[in-house]
Amino acid sequence: MPSHYLGLTLVEVVASVVVSSVLLGGTAATVHVMSRGGAQVIEATDRQNSAALVLARLRGELRLATAVSELGQHAVTFTTPISGGKDEVIRYAWSGKPGDDLTREAGSAGATVVLSQVQQFDLSYEMLSVQETGAPVEVESEETLLYRYDIVTDTDDTTITGKEWIAEYLEPDLPDDVLSWRITRLWFPAKEDSGTKGEIAVQLRTPLPDGRPSDTVLAELPMYEGKLDGSHTWQEFVFDGVDGRQRGDGIVLVLKWVADSSACKVLVQKKNASPPEAIYMRSTDAGTSWPVVAGQTLPLYVYGKVTTAGAPEVVDLSVLRAVQIDSSSGTSPPTRLRSGVRLLNSPDVSGL
DSSP states (O other): OOGGGSSOOHHHHHHHHHHHHHHHHHHHHHHHHHHHHHHHHHHHHHHHHHHHHHHHHHHHHHHTOSEEEEEOSSEEEEEEEETTTEEEEEEEEEOSSTTOOEEEEETTSOOEEEEOSEEEEEEEEEEEEEEEEEEEEEEEOOOEEEEEEOOOSSEEEEEEESSOEEEEEEOOOOOTTEEEEEEEEEEEEEEOOSOSOOEEEEEEEEEOTTSOEEEEEEEEEEEEGGGOOSSOEEEEEEOOSOOOEETTOOEEEEEEEEESSEEEEEEEEOSSOOOTTEEEEEESSTTSOOOBOTTOBOOEEEEEEEEEEEEEEEEEEEEEEEEEEEEEESSSSOEEEEEEEEOSSOOBOTTO
């Protein structure tokens, strides 16, 4: 074979170089495309994981919500329990503009970004109409006669002095449906003693367990001797806003000396008195002790108001049962996640 066939011609060399360049270029392009695609996959995976974590946190907090104050298309505000037995107000919000951030605001702290480049954050809500029966409404009556004892036989005067005071324990006989009661007015007969300077305090006190007056004064009104006559007349005392007494609890009327050596005279039935709802007491040591005086009582009219239980109030409510979340974030293409959560406490959202 001739020697000039052992080498490559110039044309063959150029052709080889061209083919090699094309092959190398294609390989480089393939590597670049594969590298870029791998980075995009990693980025998309990270974005999806971040979004999933944010939605998982939102669902967990919403699930325990006890109250809701905002139900928006792109925002929700609710109260949920946190550690330490406390509650915290939390708000998730997105502006509605693609590319803006989703923020979370908790307590007094400012809003922080929890997800960036949000393309969609749409919230929808599942409501349920329910009726809630509340506690019975307490109803107070018109003024009514609570106690009356006006027998005027076997009576005599009792003088109120610096040491001699009188008291009467009262526990009205009330219907079974009465929850509480309070005094609005009372009358008892009194007259002047020997002047016009006397004064007593007409007090309503809480009783001790044995019925004697405690030191707790619920209400007090003055009675002046200068306004009394020389004969017994019924004196009226109007009590406004006296604290009520529970059914079964009594009250003690105390006539306490205030001024002059003898403040006034009060009419008392001295014997054969047996009112079933009253106990008469007379102190001779300015209220230090209160011995019971059997067979005696103070003629008395007591008016007041009683409280009974009315019909329970039935309220129509709208409660939040579930929240659906449709979100997407990132670009090229955005990562889309759909999720939902059912609320355990069904908070009232009637006013929203």
